[in-house]
Amino acid sequence: MDATAIVTELALKARAASRSLSTATGEQRSKALLGIADEIDKSSDFILAANAQDMARAQSEKMHPQTQDRLLLTAERIKGISSGVRQVAELENPLGKIIREKDLPNGLHLEQRTVPFGVVGMVYEARPNVSVDAAVILLASGNAALLRGSSSAAASNAALLKVMRDALAKTSISPEVIQLVPSDDRATVKALLHARGLVDLVIPRGSASLIRMVVDEATVPTIETGAGVCHVYVDEFADLSIALPILINSKTHRPSVCNAAETLLVHSKVAEEFMPVALKALKDAGVIIHCDETTLAIAKKNNVEATLATDENWCTEYGVLEMNVGVVGSVDEAIDHIAKFGTKHTEAIVTQSREVSDRFIAHSDCAAVMVNTSTRFTDGEQMGFGAEIGISNQKLHARGPMGLEAMTTTTWVVTGTGQIRS
Amino acid sequence: MDATAIVTELALKARAASRSLSTATGEQRSKALLGIADEIDKSSDFILAANAQDMARAQSEKMHPQTQDRLLLTAERIKGISSGVRQVAELENPLGKIIREKDLPNGLHLEQRTVPFGVVGMVYEARPNVSVDAAVILLASGNAALLRGSSSAAASNAALLKVMRDALAKTSISPEVIQLVPSDDRATVKALLHARGLVDLVIPRGSASLIRMVVDEATVPTIETGAGVCHVYVDEFADLSIALPILINSKTHRPSVCNAAETLLVHSKVAEEFMPVALKALKDAGVIIHCDETTLAIAKKNNVEATLATDENWCTEYGVLEMNVGVVGSVDEAIDHIAKFGTKHTEAIVTQSREVSDRFIAHSDCAAVMVNTSTRFTDGEQMGFGAEIGISNQKLHARGPMGLEAMTTTTWVVTGTGQIRS
Numbered sequence: 001m002d003a004t005a006i007v008t009e010l011a012l013k014a015r016a017a018s019r020s021l022s023t024a025t026g027e028q029r030s031k032a033l034l035g036i037a038d039e040i041d042k043s044s045d046f047i048l049a050a051n052a053q054d055m056a057r058a059q060s061e062k063m064h065p066q067t068q069d070r071l072l073l074t075a076e077r078i079k080g081i082s083s084g085v086r087q088v089a090e091l092e093n094p095l096g097k098i099i100r101e102k103d104l105p106n107g108l109h110l111e112q113r114t115v116p117f118g119v120v121g122m123v124y125e126a127r128p129n130v131s132v133d134a135a136v137i138l139l140a141s142g143n144a145a146l147l148r149g150s151s152s153a154a155a156s157n158a159a160l161l162k163v164m165r166d167a168l169a170k171t172s173i174s175p176e177v178i179q180l181v182p183s184d185d186r187a188t189v190k191a192l193l194h195a196r197g198l199v200d201l202v203i204p205r206g207s208a209s210l211i212r213m214v215v216d217e218a219t220v221p222t223i224e225t226g227a228g229v230c231h232v233y234v235d236e237f238a239d240l241s242i243a244l245p246i247l248i249n250s251k252t253h254r255p256s257v258c259n260a261a262e263t264l265l266v267h268s269k270v271a272e273e274f275m276p277v278a279l280k281a282l283k284d285a286g287v288i289i290h291c292d293e294t295t296l297a298i299a300k301k302n303n304v305e306a307t308l309a310t311d312e313n314w315c316t317e318y319g320v321l322e323m324n325v326g327v328v329g330s331v332d333e334a335i336d337h338i339a340k341f342g343t344k345h346t347e348a349i350v351t352q353s354r355e356v357s358d359r360f361i362a363h364s365d366c367a368a369v370m371v372n373t374s375t376r377f378t379d380g381e382q383m384g385f386g387a388e389i390g391i392s393n394q395k396l397h398a399r400g401p402m403g404l405e406a407m408t409t410t411t412w413v414v415t416g417t418g419q420i421r422s
Numbered sequence: 423m424d425a426t427a428i429v430t431e432l433a434l435k436a437r438a439a440s441r442s443l444s445t446a447t448g449e450q451r452s453k454a455l456l457g458i459a460d461e462i463d464k465s466s467d468f469i470l471a472a473n474a475q476d477m478a479r480a481q482s483e484k485m486h487p488q489t490q491d492r493l494l495l496t497a498e499r500i501k502g503i504s505s506g507v508r509q510v511a512e513l514e515n516p517l518g519k520i521i522r523e524k525d526l527p528n529g530l531h532l533e534q535r536t537v538p539f540g541v542v543g544m545v546y547e548a549r550p551n552v553s554v555d556a557a558v559i560l561l562a563s564g565n566a567a568l569l570r571g572s573s574s575a576a577a578s579n580a581a582l583l584k585v586m587r588d589a590l591a592k593t594s595i596s597p598e599v600i601q602l603v604p605s606d607d608r609a610t611v612k613a614l615l616h617a618r619g620l621v622d623l624v625i626p627r628g629s630a631s632l633i634r635m636v637v638d639e640a641t642v643p644t645i646e647t648g649a650g651v652c653h654v655y656v657d658e659f660a661d662l663s664i665a666l667p668i669l670i671n672s673k674t675h676r677p678s679v680c681n682a683a684e685t686l687l688v689h690s691k692v693a694e695e696f697m698p699v700a701l702k703a704l705k706d707a708g709v710i711i712h713c714d715e716t717t718l719a720i721a722k723k724n725n726v727e728a729t730l731a732t733d734e735n736w737c738t739e740y741g742v743l744e745m746n747v748g749v750v751g752s753v754d755e756a757i758d759h760i761a762k763f764g765t766k767h768t769e770a771i772v773t774q775s776r777e778v779s780d781r782f783i784a785h786s787d788c789a790a791v792m793v794n795t796s797t798r799f800t801d802g803e804q805m806g807f808g809a810e811i812g813i814s815n816q817k818l819h820a821r822g823p824m825g826l827e828a829m830t831t832t833t834w835v836v837t838g839t840g841q842i843r844s
Contacts, residue, residue, distance in 0.1 A: 019785065022784070023784055023785070102805075102806055104804075104805070104806060108795060108799065110805060110806075112822075115787075117817055118787060118817065200817055201817070201818065215641070216641055219637070219638055221816065221817070221818040223818075239840070241840075242839070242840030245840060245842050246840065246842060248842075249842035249843055253842070253843050254843075357837075361833075361835055362444070362445055363441065363445070364833065365537070365540060365833075366833060367833065367834065368833065368834040368835075368836060369833060369834070369835050369836070370836050370838070371835065371836065371837040371838065372837065372838045372839055372840055373530060373836055373837070373838030373839075373840065373841045373842070374841065374842045374843055376842070376843040377530065377836055377838075377841070377843065378834070378836075382526075382843070383524075383526070383532060383834070383836075384524055384526060384532075394643060395539055395540065395622055395623070395643070395831035396623065396643040396645075396818055396819045396831070397818045397819040399831055399832050399833065399834075400534075400832075400833075400834045409817035409818070409821055410821050410822075411783075411786065411787075411788060411789065411790065411791060411821065411822075412789065412790040412791070412800070412805070412821075412822045413783055413790075413791050413793065414790060414791070414792050414793065414795055414799055414800075414805075415779075415793040415794065415795070416792070416793065416794045416795030416799075417664070417794055417795075418661070418663075418664030418667060418668065418794055418795065419795045419796065419799070420667050420668060420670075420671035420675070420795070420796045420798070421671055421675045421676075421796055421798040421799065421804070
């Protein structure tokens with residue numbers, strides 16, 4: 001069967017099965033998730049054996065060690081996966097909520113209720129745990145899942161899906177709500193992205209180039225994730241004692257994640273006092289520095305190695321211990337710089353001035369503005385969503401960390417007694 | 423300049439100007455809209471003269487009378503346009519609302535606030551009033567507007583835009599927030615649809631083929647509108663006295679609009695009593711009927727002309743006084759038929775049984791479910807939104823009638839006192 005036929009068949013199976021999921025109660029879905037968690041724990045050896053196949057192939061193909069590490073499952077990581085599933089099982093049912101409600105003068109009663117999205121595709125790279133993390137968030141929100149992982153994790157993903165489906169087989173929810181889209185044929189990705197009408201939504205998780213490809217290629221609605229050129233702006237009215245920890249945390253806590261900061265901007269009025277401190281702390285943390293002329297002079301004076309930043313530097317998401325640093329004359333300059341080089345993800349300001357932070361917020365156009373705190377808080381778990389399928393970097397539908405709620409849509413239910421339009 | 427350069431320039435102008443709009447207060451925006459309404463009234467002759475140019479060309483090109491009527495502006499229609507603007511000016515400011523709010527254990531305060539989408543493109547056909555209707559909804563929600571109307575309405579649209587911009591020039595809001603995308607070059611549509619990053623959203627209004635083209639072609643996020651193959655299902659537990667008015671209203675009140683019903687399904691248990699009545703009423707209203715075998719027999723017995731429906735009939739949005747009619751054995755059969763042939767727009771059920779209506783709602787996958795009322799109520803004004811930029815037929819971002827709120831997105835504002843991730 002060609003890729004389109006394969007994906008069509010899987011999507012139709014998932015759609016047919018999704019009724020058993022969307023009509024289940026929240027409690028039944030939760031129980032099913034707990035069953036999945038138990039099945040994962042019981043099947044640890046089975047999963048590890050499959051993963052060993054993938055790891056062997058990865059090693060023989062001399063895969064980059066960092067990528068191998070993303071591919072690797074261990075007994076402990078598997079415990080982390082099942083633990084994550086149990087967390088999602090505890091979350092509040094996002095379905096059947098009444099978002100808006102009104103009674104019209106003509107007697108009609110309106111309710112806007114949350115309903116499942118339907119059939120959702122995930123296109124992701126390397127990390128096999130995404131197979132489970134994403135699947136359970138989708139199940140908890142009443143959605144069927146088509147999982148298209150990386151070919152490098154083929155055996156691991158297949159094993160994880162089998163375990164999840166085995167668990168579902170013991171419930172009233174059809175195991176067909178989770179489908180593995182074969183990763184041996186590159187064409188299945190495109191087929192999934194073009195399955196408009198059969199698939200309701202596709203979410204990419206992975207590198208910037210994967211996300212770009214998915215968003216450009218898809219005719220199925222997508223939610224763009226990733227792409228974080230995030231900024232920390234230290235204002236003239238900043239409390240410098242908190243500015244430094246916020247800066248270092250934003251850059252170095254986990255540099256590979258999209259919410260890590262890539263650029264530091266410092267108001268000229270505090271540059272003399274703060275910049276040397278900041279530069280030395282970044283250097284001590286092993287951060288490679290690119291900066292503007294003003295900062296370069298300060299760096300030289302303080303024996304901190306730095307190079308002059310190009311326009312390309314300012315819009316680069318390094319993903320490692322590397323950062324851009326610059327001085328600005330005002331909050332408006334910071335705003336303009338961010339508007340030019342940012343990716344609308346997370347922008348942080350350190351200031352004690354309410355007027356300045358309000359202005360910064362009003363002129364920002366991003367998923368999250370952090371006032372006096374680290375950019376690393378743009379995170380579903382940190383923000384109390386309980387789970388996160390990804391961080392949306394677009395404006396449509398969901399913005400910022402996406403929990404169960406983002407995987408729902410709405411239906412208006414209008415109830416009357418025979419009213420008609422005159 | 424080629425089309426891409428033109429659109430890029432307009433989008434950049436609109437983006438730069440949009441700050442004057444998003445930072446204006448709700449009151450300032452409302453006042454600006456009232457000014458636009460006044461300017462439209464004062465400029466009626468100017469607008470009519472431009473429209474006369476379009477009409478003359480339409481007549482010389484022997485444009486279809488129905489399309490000519492959509493193109494035509496009169497003094498009365500212009501009054502209707504300005505009246506619509508004043509209505510939008512009265513609507514509640516949709517910006518700066520707090521959708522979600524929480525305090526985290528670590529002391530961080532979270533607020534999810536509504537903010538403008540940014541720069542929104544409208545691609546629309548024929549009717550010049552859309553230039554104003556759409557523009558003011560976008561302005562009221564803080565968005566800059568790129569308006570790409572039909573070449574047949576070029577002079578009318580240009581005149582309306584000039585009037586709106588002249589009005590804005592008297593306010594603190596830059597007239598550059600409304601831009602006319604030239605319609606003399608077909609390539610400007612594609613350029614607009616590909617202006618990802620410069621334009622935040624594109625909304626199509628018009629024929630099914632226009633909508634299809636926009637959705638397939640765009641890399642800019644879109645909201646799919648239109649496409650309404652809506653159903654009225656008369657259940658075995660229906661109150662037949664309201665079923666007939668609901669049916670006739672749903673089909674004939676305004677057959678060309680997306681929320682008009684295209685198919686009637688009747689439960690076999692009430693077919694004997696209701697079908698003859700329904701068929702005769704449809705015939706009297708001038709509705710051409712396509713139906714299944716069972717209904718055809720009833721039609722013949724009652725001297726109602728009808729033809730056998732093909733699969734193509736069942737999924738056709740006629741847009742005129744034409745309808746499909748069928749008999750089903752159960753609500754589940756109705757549900758399955760709708761799942762197969764519907765476009766997820768509006769589905770109506772007439773029943774007194776709560777159990778049946780609940781089941782119908784639970785198994786529906788559409789923007790609106792009507793229980794004991796006409797499909798014609800899927801309408802922003804009817805539902806009390808005050809204005810409607812279109813009816814979304816997709817699941818992402820907005821579903822059903824789209825008012826001001828649909829033209830906003832959100833930003834998380836996280837406020838702390840120096841918190842960092844450990």
